Amino acid sequence: xxxxxxxxxxxxxxxxxxxxxxxxxxxxxxxxxxxxxxxxxxxxxxxxxxxxxxxxxxxxxxxxxxxxxxxxxxxxxxxxxxxxxxxxxxxxxxxxxxxxxxxxxxxxxxxxxxxxxxxxxxxxxxxxxxxxxxxxxxxxxxxxxxxxxxxxxxxxxxxxxxxxxxxxxxxxxxxxxxxxxxxxxxxxxxxxxxxxxxxxxxxxxxxxxxxxxxxxxxxxxxxxxxxxxxxxxxxxxxxxxxxxxxxxxxx
Amino acid sequence: xxxxxxxxxxxxxxxxxxxxxxxxxxxxxxxxxxxxxxxxxxxxxxxxxxxxxxxxxxxxxxxxxxxxxxxxxxxxxxxxxxxxxxxxxxxxxxxxxxxxxxxxxxxxxxxxxxxxxxxxxxxxxxxxxxxxxxxxxxxxxxxxxxxxxxxxxxxxxxxxxxxxxxxxxxxxxxxxxxxxxxxxxxxxxxxxxxxxxxxxxxxxxxxxxxxxxxxxxxxxxxxx
Amino acid sequence: xxxxxxxxxxxxxxxxxxxxxxxxxxxxxxxxxxxxxxx
Numbered sequence: 001x002x003x004x005x006x007x008x009x010x011x012x013x014x015x016x017x018x019x020x021x022x023x024x025x026x027x028x029x030x031x032x033x034x035x036x037x038x039x040x041x042x043x044x045x046x047x048x049x050x051x052x053x054x055x056x057x058x059x060x061x062x063x064x065x066x067x068x069x070x071x072x073x074x075x076x077x078x079x080x081x082x083x084x085x086x087x088x089x090x091x092x093x094x095x096x097x098x099x100x101x102x103x104x105x106x107x108x109x110x111x112x113x114x115x116x117x118x119x120x121x122x123x124x125x126x127x128x129x130x131x132x133x134x135x136x137x138x139x140x141x142x143x144x145x146x147x148x149x150x151x152x153x154x155x156x157x158x159x160x161x162x163x164x165x166x167x168x169x170x171x172x173x174x175x176x177x178x179x180x181x182x183x184x185x186x187x188x189x190x191x192x193x194x195x196x197x198x199x200x201x202x203x204x205x206x207x208x209x210x211x212x213x214x215x216x217x218x219x220x221x222x223x224x225x226x227x228x229x230x231x232x233x234x235x236x237x238x239x240x241x242x243x244x245x246x247x248x249x250x251x
Numbered sequence: 252x253x254x255x256x257x258x259x260x261x262x263x264x265x266x267x268x269x270x271x272x273x274x275x276x277x278x279x280x281x282x283x284x285x286x287x288x289x290x291x292x293x294x295x296x297x298x299x300x301x302x303x304x305x306x307x308x309x310x311x312x313x314x315x316x317x318x319x320x321x322x323x324x325x326x327x328x329x330x331x332x333x334x335x336x337x338x339x340x341x342x343x344x345x346x347x348x349x350x351x352x353x354x355x356x357x358x359x360x361x362x363x364x365x366x367x368x369x370x371x372x373x374x375x376x377x378x379x380x381x382x383x384x385x386x387x388x389x390x391x392x393x394x395x396x397x398x399x400x401x402x403x404x405x406x407x408x409x410x411x412x413x414x415x416x417x418x419x420x421x422x423x424x425x426x427x428x429x430x431x432x433x434x435x436x437x438x439x440x441x442x443x444x445x446x447x448x449x450x451x452x453x454x455x456x457x458x459x460x461x462x463x464x465x466x467x468x469x470x471x472x473x474x475x
Numbered sequence: 476x477x478x479x480x481x482x483x484x485x486x487x488x489x490x491x492x493x494x495x496x497x498x499x500x501x502x503x504x505x506x507x508x509x510x511x512x513x514x
Contacts, residue, residue, distance in 0.1 A: 041482040048486070067470060087493045091486050098482040122423035130420055133410040141474035142406045145467045146420060149399070152463055153424050160427035160452055164434060167444065199490070206497055210504065217507050224514060 014202055017195035021188070029188040041099040043185075047193040048091045049117060051200050055085030056124060056151060058204075063147035066140060072215055075140045078147060079131065080207035082124050084200055089121045112158075112165040119157045123150040254346045261342075261350030266357065268327070276358070279323065283316045283366045291373040301374040306436035309370055310429060314396065316362045317355075318418050321400040324355055325408050344469040352401040352464075359393055379442030388439070388446065391453035392432035398457065399424060402464045405471055428456050 025043035032039035058081040066074035096114045097107040108114070127150060131143045290308050370376060378385060400421055407416035435449035 037476045038479050040479055044483060044486050084493075087489060091489050094485050094489065095482045098478050098485065102476070102478045119423060119426050122426070126420045126423050130406070130410065130416065133412055133416055134406075135409065135411060138409055138474035142409065142471060145471050146403075146406065148467065149402075149424055149460070149463060152459060153427065156427045156452070156456055156459070160430050163448055163452075164430055167434070203493070203497075210497065210500055213504055214500075217504065217511065220511055224511070 010198075010202060014195065014198040017191070017198050021191035021195040024188040024191045029185050030182055032185075035103050038099060038102050041095050043188045043192045045092060045095040045099060046189055047196045048088045048095070049113070050193060051196050052085050052088035052092060052117075052120070054197075055081045055088065055200060055204070056120065056154070059085060059124070059127075059147055060151035063144035063151075066144045067148075072212060075144070076208050076211035076215070077204075078144065079211050080204045082127055082147070083207055084203045086121065086124050086128060087203070088196070088200065089117060089124065092117050093121060110165075110168075112162050115161050116158050119161070120154065123153065126150075254343050254349075257342050257346035258349040258353075261347060262354050265324070265350060265354040276361075279316065279319050279358075279362060280365060282319055283312065283362050284369065286312045286315055287366055287369045287373065301376060302379070302440045303437060305370065305374050305376055305440060306433045308374075309367070310392065310432045310436065312366060312370075313359070313363050313393070314422075314425075314429070316366065317359045317393070317396050317400060318421070320358050320362065321355055321397070321404045322414055322417055324351065324358070325404040329408050338472060344472045345465055347472070348401065348405075348464060348468040351405075352398050355401050356394060356397045359397055360389075363389060363393065376440070378440050380439035380446075384439045384446055384450075385436060387450060388432060388435045388453070391450065391457055392428065392435075394457050395428040395432070395453060395460070396421075396425060398461050398464055402468060402471070405468070409474075428453060431456070 021043075025040055029040065029043065031037055059078050062074050062078035062081060065071075066078055093114070096111075096117070100109065100111075100114075101107050127143060127146050130146055131139060134142055290312060294304060294308065400417070403421045404417050407413045407420065410416045431449040431452045435446035435453070438444040438446040438449070
């Protein structure tokens with residue numbers, strides 16, 4: 001009961017933040033001089049980029065934790081943060097061109113930040129695909145390894161694309177952060193960041209619990225398949241409080 | 252037996268197998284040739300234009316050839332359940348990885364060496380910049396593809412749809428390296444810019460990922 | 476500025492789709508749990 005109460009409270013807080021952030025972004029923040037009202041897309045675009053990056057970093061940490069400790073919770077967190085991260089990353093990739101088109105007349109310019117986001121998206125989608133296609137208990141270890149590769153690649157991606165852009169300059173879609181941003185604009189960015197961060201945490205929590213619950217059901221199925229004696233035998237060591245089996249089974 | 256000794260022995264074995272199974276190599280060669288020809292049909296540039304686009308075309312062709320080669324070498328292991336034998340043996344996983352990676356590197360380099368004259372012919376290529384730079388880029392770039400490719404091939408053979416899984420997880424991570432290879436090659440061919448930054452980036456990429464591969468290979472091989 | 480509205484609507488559409496995906500999986504989970512209890 002207490003859990004549902006906390007959850008509902010959290011949902012309400014999130015909705016409140018998002019609503020207020022929307023008000024900040026659409027009403028309070030001043031209209032941008034050169035781009036006009038379209039620039040308000042920025043208040044969704046940038047916070048989603050920051051949250052996505054934070055989530056991918058979480059996936060990196062969770063994957064390392066998993067390789068070290070091999071707990072089901074670490075793996076569930078890795079999966080949840082990657083999935084929600086991809087969702088937020090998708091929003092960045094959709095809002096970017098929608099902003100670029102009216103301002104620059106083109107949908108895409110291989111702009112440094114947007115291109116890096118695209119590569120990030122590709123890397124983590126490939127991680128999710130691997131998780132779907134790998135078979136057996138090894139999925140989690142393989143995915144964790146890929147996650148580490150992916151995140152280690154991130155600084156190299158940013159470096160390479162930034163240099164590529166200085167060689168072949170193109171219009172910049174997301175005008176530099178802090179480049180003469182009115183303080184009311186900053187406030188809109190921060191409120192939206194708070195709202196979407198809260199929203200992301202909510203989604204991760206839901207996905208995390210889903211992953212753990214699904215694992216439990218799968219294990220229950222497996223235990224059933226082994227037969228009723230196996231089930232009681234499996235139950236006994238828990239009751240005796242014996243040490244968990246060595247191996248990669250998630251707990 | 253030291254790590255390097257085991258690696259060398261395994262590599263020698265792989266190369267011998269490769270030499271004996273010449274039809275696998277031959278089919279890869281033919282595939283590489285087809286790729287070059289088809290690209291040549293698709294793009295028919297003037298000499299000036301060709302210097303600008305050849306970098307990209309050549310490396311995409313090399314990438315395809317590398318993927319075919321990588322899938323092949325692990326498929327053979329899988330067929331003979333060699334993977335399980337390695338897991339049981341006391342040989343360090345690092346040796347196995349080095350042997351596989353170097354073996355793949357040699358194989359892909361041979362493919363590249365055979366594809367390059369074809370590209371030169373079809374595109375009437377002549378480099379403005381120094382050729383030795385192209386060689387350095389080729390070595391660094393090929394290792395970048397092969398080192399991760401070998402690692403990911405070991406991962407993808409344990410999945411459904413394993414042939415498509417390898418490029419699917421390899422390509423996104425290789426994007427910065429590919430960008431570097433292509434841009435560096437173009438810089439040298441056109442002589443318009445210095446490839447130095449890209450070559451340094453490739454060197455860093457190679458160093459970082461070789462380390463990560465060596466560190467994690469044992470974990471991945473023993474995952475079950 | 477229709478692009479502005481498009482962008483905000485697209486954002487929430489994406490989030491809504493993900494939430495629908497989650498509810499779908501939660502529903503399937505509940506069904507599987509019910510089946511397990513029946514056995």
